[in-house]
Amino acid sequence: MTPSPHRFDLQSIGAGLPVTGARDQLEAAARTGAMVVTAPPGTGKTTLVPPLVANLSGGLTLVTQPRRVAVRAAARRIASLDGSAPGGPVGFTVRGQRQVGEATRLELLTPGVLLRRLLAEPELPGVAAVVLDEVHERSLETDLLLGMLSEARQLREDLLVGAMSATLDAQAVAGVLDGAAVVDVPSALHPLSVEYAPSPAPRLDARGVTRDYLDHLARTAVRAQAGSGADALVFVPGAREVDELVSRLEGLIGHGGGDEVEVLALHGRLPAAAQDRATGGRRPGEPPRIVVSTSIAESSLTVPGVHLVVDAGLSREVRRDRGRDMTGLVTVSASRAAADQRAGRAARLGPGRAVRVFAESDLVGMPAQSPPEITSTDLTDAALWLACWGTPRGKGLPLLTPPPPAEIAAAESTLHALGLVEEDGRPTARGRRVARLPVGVREARALLDGARALPGREAARQAAEIVAAVSDDHRPVGADLPRLLQELRSGRAPGADRWARERDRLARIAREARTPAADGEPVPSFTGVSPAEKAGAVLALARPERLARRIAEGSRSYLLASGTRAALPEGSGLLGSDWLAVWEVQRADGRAADGTGAVIRTAAPLTEEDALAAGADLLVTERSATLDSGTVRARRRRRLGAIELASTPVTATTEDAVPAVLDHVRSRGLEALEASESAGRLRARLALVRRELGDPWPAMDEKSLLARLETWLAPQVSARTTTLSAVDATSGLRLLLPWPEASELDDLAPERLAVPSGSTARIEYPPPEAEDGRPVVAVKLQELFGLAETPRLVRGRVPVLFHLLSPARRPLAITDDLRSFWDGPYREVRKEMRGRYPKHPWPEDPWEAPATARTTRRR
Incomplete structure (x- = not known):
């Protein structure tokens, strides 16, 4: 006969916990199949909600905690309240350690362990419920699990999925879980006093936390704890700072006399026994304690008996230098949310005191929340997990924050080089083994x-x-x-x-x-x-x-x-x-x-x-060419990534010349072309037509032409191209002309304008980058006698601007209204010029005089 599954005594486990007041709402939410629980640190959500879900689910319930020390502490706490030992009804699994038995109904584990279990068995056979705790920390693995479990529920409609957090956007998480029920457990903190004790020395320098600041932090912690009899929790950013501060505190306490105080370290690199000692609370008859911890005691686990918190206001976070392909932990100011959670640890069991060892003005400059890890870390591992889940690059997977496109593409490229994914992003057989x-x-x-x-x-x-x-x-x-x-x-x-x-x-x-x-x-x-x-x-x-x-x-x-x-x-x-x-x-x-x-x-x-x-996958043999003093020079190179192993000169071909010329022009701009005058004039003509008529006439600004070099410039380059001046840019630009509209160009924007004297004058068009500007014709005044209507170009849209010249080709007037000029200003010009240039005609009636480019005698 199969024994009935273990049921947890929720009344005993939840005694005195604020979250117990929301038990009915929690049970109702759990029965919907998906739930989101928000509760401040210290309300008891990690203690009560997992056994509550386990009782309702009727099977094995998995609960994640973001760190191994938090997994063991939570398992030990729940098992103790249940009257059992870890490995019985309550078990846990972390890297390198597993305590789970046949009677286990509640298994606590790290997100990494659950993620690999999910990849191996997406339907999670034998599991009735999964609860992700501390979702607000936005760790990469927890973010991915949230999306994967949302999809797993489509395979397993009976699978209960929950998410818990101290502070988070509950509606966003509920949306990922397809409309999960939300339960908000209010805070039940006792009175909390907050003080500030900034250091005269800077907290950080180029190497990280300064020694002078650690000295000040140690003295502040000792003074704050002295005579209070309270256990204190001191927050510093990393394991190195924990160890250094512990050493300083032991030195101060050992030489200062007074009450005995035990100083303990708490960080993820300590042996399990040392971690358990720090998180187990003070035993009867033991002296007060100062526990120096990283952020692991911020929200994911509780250090019992603490009534004093001393906070350095610093955090160790992942940062990625994309340009140099470097990812590492850097010490930065903690977020305001983290500072509030740390301070709240002092007021869980009674009135508490928080000493912030930074200036109150620093709090204003702290970020509201820490950035999600998915936006700042190396995504190589994540890219493989996503590929094995069937959602390469995260495409289609519901996520609170999608992976940055450039980062996930780079990660996928790395995986391909390692032989773990195919070119299309699908995992290889080897990749599937490695992912687990x-x-x-x-x-x-x-x-x-x-x-x-x-x-x-x-x-x-x-x-x-x-x-x-x-x-x-x-x-x-x-x-x-x-x-x-x-x-x-x-x-x-x-x-x-x-x-x-x-x-x-x-x-x-x-x-x-x-x-x-x-x-x-x-x-x-x-x-x-x-x-x-x-x-x-x-x-x-x-x-x-x-x-x-x-x-x-x-x-x-x-x-x-x-x-x-x-x-x-x-x-x-x-x-x-x-x-x-x-x-x-x-x-x-x-x-x-x-x-x-x-x-x-x-x-x-x-x-x-x-x-x-x-590095065999990075070995490349290639030809490269450059333009040196107008000559294309080619080399054959063998390189390991960016490391050049060998370089040999070879005869340049057209295939070498084209990229060399195009790269040279891209880097230096169109002026590097040494283009002919005819190319510049054609470009200006086309620019005016484009400005007035738009498509299909091509854009002639520099940015547009540089973007289309392969279309118009490349065909003009050959292996015989030794100087840029030899490149026929005019013919190249004509390749951009639309067909059949190209036949209209000389009518829309002619190179020269016929004038009444029988000659033609060159039209100077505005530069291509000009947003306005008019085509200009500079011509001797006498050549326009009798012309009343100003010529217009581009289907009559743009009037020509005449620069009327003297016989010495100096400007006399500028106009685009010839009729008004002949009837008015011309008289003043005639009066002044007829004596200076008597050999040229200056008739009283310019309307009747024949236009001419000659002098009076020659006529």
Whole structure:
């Protein structure tokens, strides 16, 4: 007989929690099949809602938390209130650790674990409900899960999907879940006092958080906590700052006398036992505590017993330098929403106090919310997940924020180079295997191919050592990864135990991934024999675009295959290496970057042969040509991405000349053409017709002509083109004329105008860029006697503007109304000019006098 499924005692679990007051609304929303719950931190949503959903769903309920420490803390808290232990009715799964049994009804897990489970089994068999917690953090994986689960509900109408958050646009999330029911749980905070204690020293400099500020932060925390008996929670941006502040606090407390205080660190890189100690609360008889934490204690987990919060007002966020193809964590001001959530942690159980260690005026300049991770991070992993889900580039998937087009296209290009997607974006068989591995895409490529490419029985372990060293925040001295590996193996480097655990996990993954299908896929053959060169070869498999060659003998600057330049730190053990496989690059200025704008933070040397093998997909042989002093010079080049390997001069052909000439003109503008006078006049004529008649007459402005060089200029270029002046631009422009309208051009905008004297005068048209302007005819006054009506061009739309000249061809008058000129101003001109030019006719009646270009005697 099958035992009845476990039911959680919601009354006992929710006792004293503000969210209990909304239990009826929560149950009603859950019964609709999709729900969105908004509740401020400390209301108990993470404690009560998951078991409530599990009771209603009748099956296994999965609940995500954004961090491993939060997963374990939440599982431990719910299990404790249920009177059980993790692994029973309440279980959890994080990377490298799983406590789930046959009786588990509620499984907490990280978004990455759930995402890979969903890719393997889109219908989630055996799962009755999924709840995504802390959606407001807008992590990449949670954003993708929200869209994927919305589609999964179309396969499984019985699947209950929920989203929970401290602060979020509930209606937008409900829209992604196709009109989910929304439950808003109000805040139940106790009185909270907020103080400001800005530092006289700057919080940040080019290297991050300043030492002077950390000193001030430590003193402020000690003063705030002194004598209160309260547990304090101090927020700093990253693990490094946590460790440094803990050291400062221990020094101040140890030398200051007074009450005993325990100082604890809390961040994601700590061992599970240390994390659990910090999140487990103070036991009876223990001294007050100061817990120094990153943002993981901001909303995704609760540190019990806290009545004092000290906030540095800083956050560590992902930023991407698209131009240099660099993604990294940077320290910035936290958002106002984060500052409010942190302060609220002090008033959960009673009156609280928050000390903000920045100026009140700084709060105004903080962003309202942190940007969604999908807009600022490397999307290589996400692009593979989307491809395996059947929505390449995210097209058609309901998402709160779509991926930036340029970033997702670049990520897809990377995946294609790694052999994980086809040209159309569909995943390869290998790509589907990699997407399900609990490791990043680049790391997976290095791990799996490295395990097969390295010689010997320990290849999987060696590849795992290298990948484990770059997967965590192990910062090698002088960017020297081989040296770091030696220190990690010996146990001397900080975090060596953590590295060893990750090495063993990765080695196990590499061995389990060895299948006949995988073994049939090609891998590079490496020649490097030293441990350092082997490390470089494996690293190159993960980031072939960051293969780098030294710029010059004795230089510490390198050119990466991606086109970025970066420098090794001074004194690096890698100086002198001709080739490097670079893992991490960071923007920098001044001497540290050797003028390149970036510093190499993690790298390993490798042989040129291994660089070419690992970067085989980036190898290109091509011809290129340039215009040098009017001559087209061609070369055959072989390059690895942006790194030129060989360059040989060759005889130029028309195929070389055309792009060389066109590129030259694009970069320097039309004036580089040295075009003939006839080309300039034709362009001006066409510009006037275009201005007056529009399509189909072609635009003649520079931007439009540069955009169509292939149409009109390219046909005029040949292998014999040695100077730009030899290019027939006039014939090229005529190629743009529309047919049959081209036959009208000489009538619409003639080159010359016939005048009454029997001769013709050149028409000067306004420049093509002019928005107005008139065609001008400069002609001797005597040649127009008797002409009353001013000629008009372009079907009578544009009157000619006459510049009437003296016999010495100096201007006497400007007019577009000849009738008025003859009847008026002409008399003054005659009176002044007849004595100066007596050999030329100046009749009293210009209407009757014959027009002439000759003098009186010649007549």
